Amino acid sequence: MSEHMEKIKLDEAQLGIVDGMIDWVRVVDGNNIVLYANKKMREDLGDIVGRKCYEVFCVNKNCEYCISNTTIEKGSILRKESKIGDRTFMVISSPLQGNSGKNVCSVEVFRDITKERDLAEKIKEKNKKMSDDIKFARNMQMRMLPPKGMYNGLSIDYLYESSESLSGDFFDVFKIDEENTGIYICDVVGHGVTASLLTVFVRQSLRTIAKGNMNLNNIMKELHKTFLSLNLDYDKYFSLFLGVYNKTTRGFSYVNAGHNSEPIIMRKDGEIELLSSRGYPIANIFDNVKYDVN
Numbered sequence: 001m002s003e004h005m006e007k008i009k010l011d012e013a014q015l016g017i018v019d020g021m022i023d024w025v026r027v028v029d030g031n032n033i034v035l036y037a038n039k040k041m042r043e044d045l046g047d048i049v050g051r052k053c054y055e056v057f058c059v060n061k062n063c064e065y066c067i068s069n070t071t072i073e074k075g076s077i078l079r080k081e082s083k084i085g086d087r088t089f090m091v092i093s094s095p096l097q098g099n100s101g102k103n104v105c106s107v108e109v110f111r112d113i114t115k116e117r118d119l120a121e122k123i124k125e126k127n128k129k130m131s132d133d134i135k136f137a138r139n140m141q142m143r144m145l146p147p148k149g150m151y152n153g154l155s156i157d158y159l160y161e162s163s164e165s166l167s168g169d170f171f172d173v174f175k176i177d178e179e180n181t182g183i184y185i186c187d188v189v190g191h192g193v194t195a196s197l198l199t200v201f202v203r204q205s206l207r208t209i210a211k212g213n214m215n216l217n218n219i220m221k222e223l224h225k226t227f228l229s230l231n232l233d234y235d236k237y238f239s240l241f242l243g244v245y246n247k248t249t250r251g252f253s254y255v256n257a258g259h260n261s262e263p264i265i266m267r268k269d270g271e272i273e274l275l276s277s278r279g280y281p282i283a284n285i286f287d288n289v290k291y292d293v294n
Helices: 012-019 037-045 067-072 113-145 192-209 218-230
Strands: 024-029 036-039 077-086 087-097 103-113 149-151 154-158 169-175 180-188 238-246 250-257 264-266 272-274
Touching: 024 037, 036 037, 067 077, 067 087, 067 169, 077 154, 087 113, 113 192, 169 192, 169 238, 180 192, 192 218, 192 238
Parallel strands: none
Antiparallel strands: 024 036, 024 103, 077 087, 087 103, 149 154, 169 180, 180 238, 238 250, 264 272
16 A cells, blocks of 8 residues: 555555456545556556556546546535546546545546447437437428318318327318318327328328218228228227318218217307217227218
8 A cells, every 4th residue: 555545544445345346446636646546447557556647548637627626625526427548437536534534535436338328329319310200200291281272162271289299180181073072180099100100091091082982981981991901909090070071062971980079160150060970980899880971
């Protein structure tokens, strides 16, 4: 034990425990001189006792933020992350008292966190890619909304706000033929990527199935059949309100596949009417479906 270490309250038994640690441990005095280094640190860096603490890492001046000096001065336990070569360490500095009871040195423990930091960086990169993908999907979902203004003889306006970046709530207005326009409101169970993908399925399927098809029950049966062909789990399903407006007769026919939020008609005279109808949602638990057309 060095003559400097003899002034510190640290016996051979304590040093033996420190020597058994896999972390680097060293004792540094107020002049930045290394008074002690444990076995692991000596094996990796050689005999560093008596050298300036920063010289050990091939640096010619003290650290910009020296936690060792601050620890000795204030008696506080401090930590910082340091890059040493191609490795990253978490350095924890604790005060060490001399025989006088004053803080004369700091004990620095260097824990190698290189793998943790590399993993954190990889997770960060993957999260950024996932975030970019979600933003792209969100942009695509917004672009699939129907245009505002006049469309196939109808004036369309709406406000669409999803609870998350990607939503399972969706609606569409689409042309069936020159006389008829399809309108639907859909609520896929859940939120996020899975739900948003199912909204794409509903949109594309309905636009294809309803092309030139004016029988709402047949449209819903075909949609249900197409959904069953996906072989999804039983916890994946959606509710749907589907209507068809004829601009010549000004008639509006509709069905409801388990959609709880019933649309309303607000007439010019102020009368408000709920578009009530009954029917099962589109789900794998039903083999056959039939809906009341109103």
